[in-house]
Amino acid sequence: MPFDPAKPATGSPLDSAEIRGQLTALHDLIPKFATLDGVTTLPPGSSAGATVSLDSGGTLHFSFDIPQGPAGEVTQFQLQDGLATAVNQAVSTALAASSNNTNGVSELSLSPADPDLSVVVQKLNELIQALRR
Secondary structure (H helix, E strand, O other), X not given: OOOOOOOOOOOOOOOHXXXXXXXXXXXXXXXXXXXXXXXXXXXXXXXXEEEEEEOOOOOEEEEEEEEOOOOOOOOHHHHHHHHHHHHHHHHHHHHHHHHOXXXXXXXXXXXXXXXXXXXXXXXXXXXXXXXXX
16 A cells, blocks of 8 residues: 555544555655664764765655763763672682693592502592692
8 A cells, every 4th residue: 555645644544554654665665765774883072963965866865963971980880890790700710720720630540559659549539639629
């Protein structure tokens, strides 16, 4: 259904199909007669601007100039909180990776007759377990 500026007629009851058809027709016309040529980001403090031009084919060309906002500042609390979060994540990552270094080392399963050697085996196994934490 093509767009008809006379619809709906003044005082006529609303018909959803008719209104929907009018809106759809307008929606279909917009890309044919309007286009966005570009948006330019300007330095902070510049004035915003908009340009509209009409070409010989009847198409509207829009372009916009939008200034950047000022750089945001953070509070001392936000800075400390962000740093603490970053440090905690780095420590967690490092600890998780360091345990991988000992995963390939199995505990000693010796039971030597020499009591001194048994103590050494026990201490080595304790060390291996501690390195995995």
